[in-house]
Amino acid sequence: MQALILGATGAIGRTVAAELARSTEVERLWLAGRNQARLEWLLDVLSGDPSRISAHAFDLHDGALRDRRFRELSPDLVISCAGPARQLELPCARAAVEVGASWLSSANDHVAAESIPALDAPAVAAGVTVVSGCGLSPGLTNLLVALAAQELDEVEEIEVATTRSARDPAGQAALAQLLIGLSGPAPSIADGRRISEPGPKASHLVYFPEPVGWVETFAGASPEITTLVSRWPGLRLLRWRVGLVEKPAMDALRLLAGGPWATRFANWGPAASRALQQALSAWPSAGPAWSAARVDVRGQADGRPRSVSLGVVDHLVNLTALPLVAAASELAAGRTEPGVRAPERAFEPKSLLARIGRRGVRIARLEPYLV
């Protein structure tokens, strides 16, 4: 595989780069970001063979330069960890398809997710696969839903919840995206109809895999609302929720998300994001500094109602980077069909989850106490 990583200098990108630098499946690895000094530092840390790993600084918003770089490098796979993804996902994925490269990203922006299916025809024509959103949520959550659905004859309701600790290290783009997902109405499905819940108002306690446990979550916007509906169109209920392990930090974030400035947060610049990140992680907390996701899938099996709850827990960078690395390996092996594919359609959920589990991510099933 000849892979180009966009956003390689970010928290997720660095982890993906380190994993792929060690992989024998990767013949050539290009690392891209805006900051030359950080790219050089990364090259230094990875200390790979310079004829195999090299760095390229360019701004993805500069379309002409980006397209030229893509043509020059001519990768067979572009992995994007650049974000926030709203303005970047569609133009960059299209540019990748145009040079005959498959696309894999950590994007978790619901607006970007709605625009991606437009690339299906060009991707099929180019014989490449586009998987937008293959990190934790969307990504692992899609795979868990598909795994749970294998136990049901009919899927009626899906609830997805994610949580992270404000002290679990992640990048500024991830925090900006969380704020964007909480600001504005939260699309969901209730009684079989698509509705908009009024943002992060009503709380709901969710029991995540230990050591995380109970966390207060709120409705938000995430790409699963688009991807899961296209896989299970007859759903009666579909909801996505998120919460920070630290309640006061989540209160502060909801307060910020309620303001008119929230959607513009992505443009505030790194200093503002860094300040917010430091402020949030400064809350004293007895809770664990982990992140987790849980899916609840309800439906019918053998003519009876049945519910399956699955979850994952680890640090956010692992939960996001490891699915991307496992997916890259599947794409390199040519086991995916061309076109735009949601993670659970592009890959066999069990085999991808097994790969991720072997890397240490805890995948668990809830066995409820009978009370």
Place this chain on the structure above:
Amino acid sequence: MPPRASRLVTTLGLSLVGLWWARQRAHSKVPSPQGRWREVTEDELG
């Protein structure tokens, strides 16, 4: 700031902090575990 305005601001500020603190206390009690999270084994995924 005139004394009445400053008293109003202080009262408002203190009530907001009080409300927030009460919410933290009320919500810091979580239910007992909902169940047991059992590891999904490699065999189940195989």
